[in-house]
Amino acid sequence: MALLDLPLSELRAYQPDVREPADFDDFWATTLAQARAIGGEVVLGDTLRLSGVEVTDVTFPGFGGHPIRAWYARPTGAAEPLPCIVEVSGYGGSRGLAIEHTLWPSAGYAYLFMDTRGQGSAWGSGGDTADPVGGGPSSPGFMTRGIESPQEYYYRRVFTDAVRAVDAVRGLEGVDPTRVVFKGGSQGGAITLAAAGLVPDLMAVMPDVPFMCYFQRSLELVDTMPYAEITMYLSVHRDRDEQALNTLSYFDGVNFAKRANAPSLWSVALMDDICPPSTGFAAYNWYGNHGSADVAKRIEIYPYNGHEGGQMHQTAKQIDFVAEILR
Secondary structure: OOOOOOOHHHHOOOOOOOOOOOOHHHHHHHHHHHHHHHOOOOEEEEEEEEOOEEEEEEEEEOHHHOEEEEEEEEEOOOOOOEEEEEEEOOOOOOOOOHHHOOHHHHOOOEEEEEOOOOOOOOOOOOOOOOOOOOOOOOOOOOOOOOOOOOOOOHHHHHHHHHHHHHHHHHOOOOEEEEEEEEEEEOHHHHHHHHHHHHOOOOOEEEEEOOOOOOHHHHHHHOOOOOHHHHHHHHHHOOOOHHHHHHHHHOOOHHHHHHHOOOOEEEEEEOOOOOOOHHHHHHHHHHOOOOOOOOOOEEEEEEOOOOOOOOOHHHHHHHHHHHHHHHO
16 A cells, blocks of 8 residues: 555645535435435344343334334443444445444443445345335446436435434433434445534534545545446446436535534544545535534544554544543
């Protein structure tokens, strides 16, 4: 690996103009209103009881009322409502097994790990949530599914699922609904930024090495998957670049970041050839821009790491960050 992007001094000030559709806010307000109008119940399933931690199988209604699976974990015996961490997986992974989700409850928090619809078969321990919606022609993977229009695009469903996960967790027994934190890395970082821009009262967000930020630059700068799924599609459908980029603009992390207001802890890696650091900094530097007051934010930089970023070093900083926010 090597440095492939701008020098750090330029990254810190990098705030490019990113394509933003005029009806971005209306599109998402309508999408979420439709999902919430469908309703649906949160269903609790079996519970795995370990020493100090309980992990329960949860199903909640996502986009279209579709059933979305999750794991809900809590410290055993906790009497009072707890702050809750909501997390989503990176690209191709999903919720895995119940025994994988014990760290945050061990630190004293409630914790919900959301399945990503249709994913969970590329790495990890497997997913359990189907995506019942079809689409037009696409290249292998998820990035071009329904790319013909924002209404049909795959991530419209995923981002809505994430917002509905927050709705669901706020109704769970044992959760303080006023203290919900959203986190994720890579694809999970993109979903975290969507939640940050669409849910106005999160306590904090923690996006790591975020994917799906400043699509135009990402497609021009790297040829690695998953962005290469889009370039592969456009290399075949040679007349659809404007149509595809218009669709993607409704899902660009920069546009969600502008609308966010929760305190945030970020990370980027300067040798990341999957999610270029300039695209993460573009979202970070625009974060909170639409608000009237300064939004607390900070970013951890890993100069000699690729897309793995800080891994557990970053997790340790996140634990400290959440404790700091609560204080």
